[in-house]
Amino acid sequence: MTDDAAQPVREPQTDELLRLYEQMQLIRRSEERLAAGYAAGKVPGALHLYIGQEAVAVGVCAHLDDRDYVTSTHRGHGHYLAKGGDVAAMFAEIWGKREGICRGMGGSMHVADLSKGMLGANGVVGAGLAIATGAALGAQLDGDRKVAVCFFGDGAANQGVLMETLNVAAIWALPMIFVCENNTFSEFTPSREITAGRIADRARAFDVPTHEVDGNDVVAVWRSARESIGHARAGGGPSFLMADTYRIHGHMERELFILGEGRYRDDDEIAEWRAKDPLDRLVGQLVAQGVADEALEELDARVVGLLDAAEAAADAGEAADPTLAERLMFAGAEE
Amino acid sequence: MVRRRLIEAINDALVEEMARDPKVVVYGEDVELSILGDVRGLHAQFGPNRVRNTPICEATLTGMAVGLAAAGYRPVLHMMFANFLFTGMDAIANQMAKLRLMTGGQMELPITVIASYGAGRSSAAQHSDTPYPVLMNLGGIKVLTPSRAADAKGLLKTAIRDRNPCIFLEPSGRGGDFDEVPDGDHLVPFGNASVLREGGDVTVVAIGRMVKLALKSAEALAGDAINVEIIDPRTLVPFDTETVLSSVAKTGRLVIVDEARECCSAASQIAAVVAEHGFDLLAAPIRRVTTANVAIPYAPNAEAQVLPDETRIEAAVRDVLAARRGAAT
Numbered sequence: 001m002t003d004d005a006a007q008p009v010r011e012p013q014t015d016e017l018l019r020l021y022e023q024m025q026l027i028r029r030s031e032e033r034l035a036a037g038y039a040a041g042k043v044p045g046a047l048h049l050y051i052g053q054e055a056v057a058v059g060v061c062a063h064l065d066d067r068d069y070v071t072s073t074h075r076g077h078g079h080y081l082a083k084g085g086d087v088a089a090m091f092a093e094i095w096g097k098r099e100g101i102c103r104g105m106g107g108s109m110h111v112a113d114l115s116k117g118m119l120g121a122n123g124v125v126g127a128g129l130a131i132a133t134g135a136a137l138g139a140q141l142d143g144d145r146k147v148a149v150c151f152f153g154d155g156a157a158n159q160g161v162l163m164e165t166l167n168v169a170a171i172w173a174l175p176m177i178f179v180c181e182n183n184t185f186s187e188f189t190p191s192r193e194i195t196a197g198r199i200a201d202r203a204r205a206f207d208v209p210t211h212e213v214d215g216n217d218v219v220a221v222w223r224s225a226r227e228s229i230g231h232a233r234a235g236g237g238p239s240f241l242m243a244d245t246y247r248i249h250g251h252m253e254r255e256l257f258i259l260g261e262g263r264y265r266d267d268d269e270i271a272e273w274r275a276k277d278p279l280d281r282l283v284g285q286l287v288a289q290g291v292a293d294e295a296l297e298e299l300d301a302r303v304v305g306l307l308d309a310a311e312a313a314a315d316a317g318e319a320a321d322p323t324l325a326e327r328l329m330f331a332g333a334e335e
Numbered sequence: 336m337v338r339r340r341l342i343e344a345i346n347d348a349l350v351e352e353m354a355r356d357p358k359v360v361v362y363g364e365d366v367e368l369s370i371l372g373d374v375r376g377l378h379a380q381f382g383p384n385r386v387r388n389t390p391i392c393e394a395t396l397t398g399m400a401v402g403l404a405a406a407g408y409r410p411v412l413h414m415m416f417a418n419f420l421f422t423g424m425d426a427i428a429n430q431m432a433k434l435r436l437m438t439g440g441q442m443e444l445p446i447t448v449i450a451s452y453g454a455g456r457s458s459a460a461q462h463s464d465t466p467y468p469v470l471m472n473l474g475g476i477k478v479l480t481p482s483r484a485a486d487a488k489g490l491l492k493t494a495i496r497d498r499n500p501c502i503f504l505e506p507s508g509r510g511g512d513f514d515e516v517p518d519g520d521h522l523v524p525f526g527n528a529s530v531l532r533e534g535g536d537v538t539v540v541a542i543g544r545m546v547k548l549a550l551k552s553a554e555a556l557a558g559d560a561i562n563v564e565i566i567d568p569r570t571l572v573p574f575d576t577e578t579v580l581s582s583v584a585k586t587g588r589l590v591i592v593d594e595a596r597e598c599c600s601a602a603s604q605i606a607a608v609v610a611e612h613g614f615d616l617l618a619a620p621i622r623r624v625t626t627a628n629v630a631i632p633y634a635p636n637a638e639a640q641v642l643p644d645e646t647r648i649e650a651a652v653r654d655v656l657a658a659r660r661g662a663a664t
Binding site: 069071100101102103104105106110112113114115119120122123124127129130131132133134135136137138139141142148160161164165167168171325328329330331332 | 360384389390392394395396397398399400401402403404405406407408410425426429430434435436437438439440441442443444474475477498499
């Protein structure tokens with residue numbers, strides 16, 4: 001563990017910033033390819049993209065090890081990749097192939113890599129809260145400074161289970177970090193229209209330490225997450241991290257077709273947030289620190305190479321085993 | 336053999352499994368005192384890290400079981416009354432029952448959920464349900480319905496060691512019933528029905544709380560020289576179809592006694608399976624004795640009116656003996 005509440009506050013070093021950049025770039029370029037793959041008919045199910053929110057997953061997961069737990073949302077590719085999930089196995093999963101991380105049984109909304117502590121994207125809004133609470137209790141009982149991070153959205157913040165889990169995490173001082181990614185939408189409804197008060201105040205009501213950060217500033221997320229995670233590792237209990245961000249793509253791909261004439265946001269708003277793009281901002285910070293363009297280009301090329309291989313492998317993958325469900329339903333049936 | 340009450344046998348199973356495996360943890364509402372008595376004494380013996388009272392928040396409790404299991408523990412979650420399974424249903428139906436398959440087999444979910452079910456105590460509709468039909472339909476949940484102390488102990492021990500989510504349903508009002516429990520590490524395998532009484536005239540499959548009534552009915556019918564075979568399936572998922580079909584092959588007649596409501600009851604499923612795989616064995620139509628399709632009323636007389644009882648069981652047995660396949664009824 002490198003993080004500890006006892007350690008002084010510090011800024012990320014240049015090599016750490018480059019690592020954040022590479023991770024964010026991996027997520028962004030993956031999702032652009034997923035969008036293209038979806039348009040090309042390679043994705044049999046729904047696709048919810050994280051583009052615009054990358055700084056949150058990356059800034060938080062930079063402080064986690066494989067043995068730490070995260071739970072994710074229906075918009076989970078970013079959390080999966082930031083937690084170290086294999087990108088080729090993710091593409092194969094989303095393409096519905098046998099080589100998928102979940103052997104084609106879960107798809108985009110359910111990418112999970114238990115070997116990396118990534119307990120799964122989840123199709124039920126808010127479901128990860130209670131799962132992360134259970135994992136945090138397990139981590140506490142193990143007593144070895146592991147933590148559990150729950151990523152959820154402003155939409156999930158209106159689920160009653162948020163109150164329940166804040167209460168449980170607070171009374172037991174669980175090593176848990178609630179990360180609310182406020183992308184301003186609850187599916188197809190602006191959250192401000194259906195949300196009373198300030199979401200972060202809900203955590204304050206339970207005396208849970210709360211940070212509100214610019215979720216498009218990866219350094220700000222990194223800094224707050226470092227403090228929260230260090231606090232949890234040191235036995236200080238849960239924290240709540242509110243990260244304000246924006247989802248550039250729709251709730252799901254092809255949403256304009258589903259919505260017909262209906263719209264829940266206008267193009268000006270999207271353009272406004274594009275101007276605050278988290279990757280562009282990080283590039284600006286790196287350049288200001290004197291990082292050469294060539295260094296970034298080298299990382300970009302590495303990401304492209306990884307994704308070329310991942311997509312080609314997914315394209316060439318074998319269809320999922322249609323009889324696998326019968327054998328996977330119960331442990332013991334496969335042996 | 337040792338003579339134990341059903342509730343004591345459950346307690347014995349928990350003590351033995353907690354002593355055997357430090358990863359077994361028990362939590363739920365009021366588990367430290369235990370209003371049903373099944374987890375009483377565990378907190379004093381195993382301490383607050385392994386036995387813990389929780390807030391009243393079932394949606395979180397069921398989800399936490401999934402997270403604890405993913406973190407390498409074997410949670411035993413006590414939900415008190417089976418009706419409260421509904422309050423915690425998202426994580427049961429959408430997470431516990433599915434995540435093993437959805438993760439391609441990555442996630443192990445060795446979870447045991449305990450709940451007391453059934454009517455007959457004027458607890459009114461929100462504390463009296465028999466919800467195993469909905470659990471059976473989820474697919475990924477093993478459903479255990481012991482009727483006697485020995486089976487309760489053996490099934491619970493097997494459940495705690497199982498790698499899958501198991502819901503262990505305690506028959507309410509039967510906790511004081513005595514039974515002989517085998518000594519030692521008594522395990523009862525799943526999917527293995529128990530023939531509690533042999534008879535050649537009619538097969539009666541009775542589930543959970545209904546077993547006691549079926550046995551009494553069989554005694555009464557024996558006075559009229561009607562020999563009833565009583566089968567206790569012990570587990571509904573997995574279900575021991577073979578034992579039921581073998582018995583029907585002998586008797587040609589089947590009555591199923593189930594405290595669930597008639598619509599989509601376990602009895603309906605058993606009747607369908609026997610009709611599908613054993614139609615030629617049947618000499619008479621199958622009869623189900625179930626609870627009416629109503630919410631359970633409070634007043635004792637109104638409650639008794641809607642539940643299976645010995646009179647209805649005996650009438651059903653006499654009916655299938657009188658009926659003939661193909662004859663107009």
